[in-house]
Amino acid sequence: MPPILRRVLPPLLLVLGLLGLGAALFLRWFGGPSTSNQLIREFLLNPSLRPQVSNQALRACPNAPFVLPSSGLIGLLWGDTARPYTPLRRHTGIDIFGDGASSTVPIFAVYDGYLTRLEDWLSTVIIRHDDPLQPGRTLWTYYTHMASRDGSQSYILADYPPGTRERFVSQGTLLGYQGEYAGVGAAPIAMHLHLSIVTSEADGSFRNEALIDNTLDPSPYFGLPLRLEDDPPRPIPCRP
Numbered sequence: 603m604p605p606i607l608r609r610v611l612p613p614l615l616l617v618l619g620l621l622g623l624g625a626a627l628f629l630r631w632f633g634g635p636s637t638s639n640q641l642i643r644e645f646l647l648n649p650s651l652r653p654q655v656s657n658q659a660l661r662a663c664p665n666a667p668f669v670l671p672s673s674g675l676i677g678l679l680w681g682d683t684a685r686p687y688t689p690l691r692r693h694t695g696i697d698i699f700g701d702g703a704s705s706t707v708p709i710f711a712v713y714d715g716y717l718t719r720l721e722d723w724l725s726t727v728i729i730r731h732d733d734p735l736q737p738g739r740t741l742w743t744y745y746t747h748m749a750s751r752d753g754s755q756s757y758i759l760a761d762y763p764p765g766t767r768e769r770f771v772s773q774g775t776l777l778g779y780q781g782e783y784a785g786v787g788a789a790p791i792a793m794h795l796h797l798s799i800v801t802s803e804a805d806g807s808f809r810n811e812a813l814i815d816n817t818l819d820p821s822p823y824f825g826l827p828l829r830l831e832d833d834p835p836r837p838i839p840c841r842p
């Protein structure tokens with residue numbers, strides 16, 4: 603080996619080794635790149651594909667307490683890092699993209715509980731439940747984007763006006779319809795339902811849904827592999 607190589611090779615190998623180790627640790631901590639947006643794009647661009655990749659509303663998997671709240675492609679997963687989310691700000695629930703026009707794809711309660719809609723909630727309801735997997739614990743299911751893109755029309759049923767508190771709804775009750783509302787001035791979104799399972803404060807009130815640490819992995823509640831790292835096929839099959 604020429605002397606120059608003998609001098610350069612060891613530090614070069616060390617640097618390459620450290621780079622490889624860094625990449626492995628990065629992937630371990632932050633997960634691989636998400637393909638969810640690619641799936642969603644294909645779903646939106648290709649109507650004939652939609653029935654083949656959609657899960658059906660009101661279906662429950664064996665031994666799972668919740669029914670699916672809406673029909674469509676389960677696009678973004680729990681913990682997803684696809685845009686606009688990042689490894690440091692992960693998606694807190696699941697996004698279900700329906701096949702149909704805005705305001706026509708129904709959304710149902712996933713489980714028996716008590717519905718609240720705050721005074722300023724145009725497109726959102728939240729339902730309080732006794733946790734079926736941990737009886738005695740309170741959790742909440744949060745449903746949003748139920749309004750027109752410009753916010754001029756809410757798609758939540760008139761039975762649940764703003765200011766509704768603790769109204770009992772049984773599993774499978776119609777709540778409203780999928781819309782495209784993401785807040786005033788927000789970037790446009792494709793029509794979908796965002797659903798998350800939110801934990802409670804010590805006093806039983808719901809925590810801030812926007813933070814993943816305040817949400818639960820929905821997989822055991824639906825009996826479906828719904829975490830980003832599960833990388834499930836579509837439609838998503840029940841867990842074995």
Ligand SMILES: [Zn+2]
Binds near residue numbers: 693696697796797
């Ligand atoms: Zn979402």
